[in-house]
Amino acid sequence: MKRGRKPAIDAADITRAAIAVADAEGLAAVSMARVAQELGNATMALYRHVKSKDELLALMSDSAMEDPPDLPEGDWRERLRFWAKAVLAGIGRHPWFPQVPISPPVGPHSLAWFDKGLGALDGTPLEPDEKAGVVLTLMTYVHGEARSLTPGYEDGLAARFDFGLHLFLEGVAAHIGGRT
Amino acid sequence: MKRGRKPAIDAADITRAAIAVADAEGLAAVSMARVAQELGNATMALYRHVKSKDELLALMSDSAMEDPPDLPEGDWRERLRFWAKAVLAGIGRHPWFPQVPISPPVGPHSLAWFDKGLGALDGTPLEPDEKAGVVLTLMTYVHGEARSLTPGYEDGLAARFDFGLHLFLEGVAAHIGGRT
C-alpha cells in the first residue's frame, strides 16, 4: 500500500473549487486563500497538489469546458454550425474562461473539442490539414466572440455571432466547391 | 491663468511609459511603481493623472494601436485583406495587447480602425449593418488569432492566418454574390 499520510484533497478537487468560485464571483475572486477556504483547508495545503496559481489556472482552463456533445446527423454545414454553437454555449457557462491568460499547453478537453470539430467535416473532400485549419479558425473566431460575453455587454452578440458564422460557413463551402 | 502647481507629467506620458514597459518586459512587469520609476516620479504621483491601474490599462489598450494605414487601391477583397494584415501587424508590435482584460468602452483609436475597415467595403452592395458585421467579425477573428502571438508560439501562425482569412473572404464574396 502507499506510504505516508493520506491526501485529504487532490488537484481535481482544487480545480473544481476554483471553478466554482470563478463562476460565482469572477476570476478576480480566485485566490489561493479563497479556494482553500472553499475546501475547508489551509492556504498552503493547496501547494501540495498544484505547483502554483498559474498551474491552477491552466487546470481550470482545461476542465472548464465539459465534454463536447455528440454532433447531430446532417451535412457538414449543419454539424459545424451545431459544433460552433456548442463551443459558444460551453464558454457561456464560464464567462471568465476567455480571461484566463494564455496557456498554450492545451489539455485533453480542448483536444476532445477539436476532434469533435474535425468530425463535423467527415465526408468532405478536404485534406486533413485543411480540416484542421477550418476547425482552428472557427474555434479562434468563437473564442474571440466569447470575449464579449462579459456580463452587460452581450447586446446583439447572438445576431452578430450568427452572421459571422454564416459568413464563415459560406467560405468553407466556397473552398470545398472550388476544389471538386 | 490656471492656478496651482504645474503638472510635471500627464496621463499620456504615463500611458506611453506603461506601453514601453509592457513592450520591453511584458504586461506583468507593468506596476504603478515600475511605471513611476520609468518617469522619474514617485509611485503615488501617478494617481493624480489616472484614477487606477485599470484605467491605465484601458488607456494603454486604446493607444497601443497606432493610427490605421491608408488602404491601397483595388477591389474590396484586396483592401480587406490588407486591412486584416495591418490589424495583425499592429497587434504584433504590442504582443501584450490581447492580454489586457476586456475594456468594453472602446477608445478613439479602435474606432478609427473600425472605420478604415468599413472603408474597405466601399462600393460593395452590402447594407451598412452588414458591412459592420463583416468588419466586426473579421476584427474578432484577427484579435483571436493574435492571442497566439505570445513569444514562442507563433509557429505556423502566418499560414493559419492566411488560410482563415482566405476562408473568410470567400464567405464575404459568397454573401455578396448571393444578394446581387
Add this chain to the structure above:
DNA sequence: CCCTTTATGCGTACCACATACGCAAAACTC
C-alpha cells in the same frame, strides 16, 4: 512682496496575495 487659494507631489501606511521554508501530524512497513 506677502498672503491666500488651489492644484500637484509624494511619504507613510494598510491590505490582499503568492509563495518559500520548515516542522508537526498521520499513515504505512517491519
Add this chain to the structure above:
DNA sequence: GAGTTTTGCGTATGTGGTACGCATAAAGGG
C-alpha cells in the same frame, strides 16, 4: 513501537494597489 514517508499548514517575506494627508509650488489679490 520505531523508522520512514508523505501530507498539513503556520510563519514570514516580498510585491503590488491604493487611501490619506501633509508638503510644495504656482497664481492672484492686496
